[in-house]
Amino acid sequence: MRCSCAQLLICSLVAVLLVLQVIHLIMLSWLDERTTKRQAQNWSDKLHQSLLAKEEKRQSEAKLDSSGQYKVHKNYAISHQQDSLNTENDVTIVTQCSVNHLHHLAQLTEEWDGLISVSVFTTKLQVHIADAAIFTLRECFEKIRTNVAFHIVYPFTFQDINEIQNKRHDIELLDLSCENVLHTITNLNLFMQNYDLSGIPYPNNLLRNVARTGVQSTYIFVIDIDxxxxxxxxxxxxxxxxxxxxxxxxxxxxxxxxxxxxxxxxxxxxxxxxxxxxxxxxxxxxxxxxxxxxxxxxxxxxxxxxxxxxxxxxxxxxxxxxxxxxxxxxxxxxxxxxxxxxxxxxxxxxxxxxxxxxxxxxxxxxxxxxxxxxxxxxxxxxxxxxxxxxxxxxxxxxxxxxxxxxxxxxxxxxx
Structure with a gap:
């Protein structure tokens, strides 16, 4: 009889431990989900605040090009080493692209161990996507943050700050996590190709010149982004x-x-x-x-x-x-x-x-x-x-x- 009671007690303790373990796992999963959501929300808030700040800066600093057709925002985001390196006798890559080709920068910065100056062409309706893509690439890739200077060029149309406020939902629909940002940028259906921009002329030479003016080195190497x-x-x-x-x-x-x-x-x-x-x-x-x-x-x-x-x-x-x-x-x-x-x-x-x-x-x-x-x-x-x-x-x-x-x-x- 004592043996049966002892066995019953042991079984009860095992059952309690199993229940506690299940509760523990459920709590861990819940906490992990809350942490993930909190991190995602923090990322979203940080991205949104960055977009607002960039738009305010762009409206105050962007200048018209010589033709009066395009707005040019030089040094939209400078490389972290731009002011610390002795670039006088160095060589900088100069390049340009539309937003959906920015993913090439990840591999380019792995092969080129120096500075890169890139002009990014976008449209009035999609400039917030360019902002988000550049922000995420800089956050996720150290070499891009360290070595790449970005410049923005877009057709001359006024964009109210409220438009950026209203675009937050569009950006949140994109998977701009560090794990998927390159895939997301590659598959953006903003432009079919660099030269197919729904009737908007792609100003490749203006883009090259803008990227060149962002260079401090004695030598340049002008190539295509791919x-x-x-x-x-x-x-x-x-x-x-x-x-x-x-x-x-x-x-x-x-x-x-x-x-x-x-x-x-x-x-x-x-x-x-x-x-x-x-x-x-x-x-x-x-x-x-x-x-x-x-x-x-x-x-x-x-x-x-x-x-x-x-x-x-x-x-x-x-x-x-x-x-x-x-x-x-x-x-x-x-x-x-x-x-x-x-x-x-x-x-x-x-x-x-x-x-x-x-x-x-x-x-x-x-x-x-x-x-x-x-x-x-x-x-x-x-x-x-x-x-x-x-x-x-x-x-x-x-x-x-x-x-x-x-x-x-x-x-x-x-x-």
Whole structure:
């Protein structure tokens, strides 16, 4: 009888412990849910307050561009290292994009260990989405917060502060958690592509110029947001500068970085040796080869790939500019700006390269440097109005070249 009572007592104690454990687990789950909700609410409140502050600052600081069509907010968010680094003899990446391409910054900051200046184009109705995306990227990615300076450009229309107050619900519908922010930005249905903005002209050259004016370094590297430089390009280039004796006669030089296209979901080469192996196996190809082979042909890819292997970075050879070469290059930050008349697709980069040629610049190709475009450029990968825009800018380019004759009367060069 005593044994049965002892067993009953033990069973009762076990049952009580099980009940207490269940209650404990329920309480933990409840507390965790409350903590998550509180954190989400705190994040939402912090984001909302940031948006209000940014909008107030933008309305007081944003300026009209020279055409009077766009509002420009320079240094919307500066990099944390912008004022602490000695950037005088450094090189800064200059780039631009619409909001749904900002996710590329996460990978770009992993490959480029220096400063980046990016202009972001948005619309009046979606400027609060740009605010939220930039805020979240800076909160979630230390290298973006540390190294990237943001500038905002949008069409000139007045936006009342109350509009931002009323947009909070729209932002809360987006999953801007650190785990999902890149996916969310990638899938924003704000714009189909950079050049397809529901009738709003995409001012690529204005964006490039705005990003350039946010640079303090002696050198700049203007690339597209979906391109990646090879690993250590910045440090290799800085070493190249230190080891080179550059006379005043050679100061008007731009350093061409050969550009390639990498297929989607392919392993990304980080060194020239890896790149050449994939090149030989048709894993990568010269940039724009399907759309405009002549646009990159003067880079002379065959000579570049057959260079003798060596360590470090140097000039492999120089090439005379010929139409329609539009190389990517590292240059001094005081080279001619981009002509802001060019919008949408066509002749926006080549017009500036053309001016470099007429102004007397020399094009020197670097031996162990390269950049990769993520994905092949194909004829079917463009928006429907691309050919119409290209034709319009072609006529504009003719007038631009005529104007260079007046701007550089002593130059014998033509393009």
């Amino acid at each position: 391109m990646l430089p090879n690993k250590h390009l910045r440090t290799d280039f800085l070493s190249f500068l230190q080891n080179s004796v550059i006379s005043e006669e050679l100061s008007d030089v731009v350093y061409v970085v050969p550009a390639f296209e990498l297929p989607d979901n392919s392993p990304r080469p980080t060194t020239k040796q890896e790149l050449l192996k994939q090149y030989d196996n048709n894993g990568v190809r010269p940039f724009y080869i399907e759309l405009c082979k002549k646009c990159q042909f003067p880079t002379d890819y065959e000579s570049w790939r057959n260079l003798e292997s060596k360590h470090g970075l140097g000039v492999a050879y120089s090439r005379e500019w010929v139409d329609p070469w539009e190389p990517f290059y590292i240059s001094r930050s005081d080279v001619p700006f981009y002509d802001e008349q060019f919008k949408q697709y066509g002749f926006n980069r080549i017009s500036q390269v053309c001016e470099l040629h007429v102004a007397g610049f020399k094009f020197s190709v670097l031996d162990n440097a390269f950049i990769l475009h993520l994905g092949y450029k194909t004829k079917t990968g463009f928006h429907s109005s691309k050919d119409e825009e290209n034709l319009k800018n072609k006529f504009l380019f003719r007038r631009f070249k005529e104007a260079l004759l007046t701007k550089y009367p002593e130059s014998s060069r033509r393009c």
